[in-house]
Amino acid sequence: MSEFDDALRLKPDGPSAYAAELSDDWRIGGAINGGILLGLLGSALRETLGPGGHPDPLSLSAYYLSSSHGGPASVDTEVVRAGGTVSTAAATLCQDGVDRMRVLATYGDLGRLGGEVHATMPPPGMPPPQECVTLPPPESLDTAFLNRFELRFDPEAPSGDLAMQGWFRLADDREPDVLLLLMAVDVLPPVTFQLGRFGWAPTLELTAHVHAHPAPGWLRVRHESRHFVGGLLQEDSQVWDSTGRLVASGRQLARPPRQSN
């Protein structure tokens, strides 16, 4: 079993409740990474809605309430509306008796969507992974999470812009699927790194739209902020598969890290 699937493992604990074990292997900056938690909740919602024919997240909105640590946690799900082509459900991640995340999501079957392309975003031009670079993490940061995957940043991306792009794959070569896309929309460092602010940017809200099942291989990921005024940072992300197809996009509202010295 891959590390990613292991992190997403759920044990049924009642009709719509699951027990999970959060691992410190996925910790960064003192807390379990929000992206792996998104995958975990996405997996619980698939357990809940998949049997009704809606296994794939089309839209998933997460509100982050408090940070999680390694150890037991629970996920409660509630079917809000079971429909013919899509179903909507809610989920709550709870740890130590405290809500960590709340999620609303609409699931469907990506295999049944039409494929006619009216508009889409092509992937940015980047050198191949072997010509891209790994970046050393800031010394101050607790970085177990970064050992779970490979990130190769585009060395030619203009610096100074509030944008980052690169190649992403899991370290154990587990191939991408829709649950990994939920992690991929938030896997790059915050674009505020480009301002020399190397702290983590706590997400308040993140909505992921999953557009298609990804093909095997490296994913291309781009994060960009087009609105960062004072106290809040809006960050958009896109994820393309190895065939160059846009497979997911995300938008989050985050608190920026404090100015580094």
Added chain:
Amino acid sequence: MSEFDDALRLKPDGPSAYAAELSDDWRIGGAINGGILLGLLGSALRETLGPGGHPDPLSLSAYYLSSSHGGPASVDTEVVRAGGTVSTAAATLCQDGVDRMRVLATYGDLGRLGGEVHATMPPPGMPPPQECVTLPPPESLDTAFLNRFELRFDPEAPSGDLAMQGWFRLADDREPDVLLLLMAVDVLPPVTFQLGRFGWAPTLELTAHVHAHPAPGWLRVRHESRHFVGGLLQEDSQVWDSTGRLVASGRQLARPPRQSN
């Protein structure tokens, strides 16, 4: 009292429940407009979180479950986390015993955010409102909603693109505030009108980020789709106030209208 404030009127009906009266004046295409419902839920959440010092929606994610009609409805709210600088709550709109919308939102105080601008989107160049045009609604559409406001479209915007932009203000000149911004992020027709598909595009999910209190006067609104593949349409929107400041942005996932004949 303005029509808009009247539509947002809530009567307390328990500690965290409100009674509302949906008016057919806000109906379009056979259902109450989703934007006015977003304003209604935003107003209920302000009632719930405002007394704790968090009157302003920073992020609000709505999942649309079934369409509403004129008549009584109820809004239930639940405080998920009451924090120091932000609070998170959930809300449900219910009518005829059926859930119509579910919402998660984080509120804060826009007046207490920093104003340092690292990145933002300038408004698109457009002729002034008096040189922009009103568009006749498609004949087939039930259009009471369109009498509630003025929309003046930019006649110079390139046709064919999956984008629309124009000026927006309420017909009774009620000035914009954060609750009106929740309606403004979804007030233009679906960009699929540019493809000659004049039906309504039912929203599955819409997340609004409110960036600032708007100045009085006309709002500039732009909608654009950068990803519309087959069965689902992703549409982004931006709203600028009369000073040219980006005051809100939205992103939604919608089902496209069927191809018109």
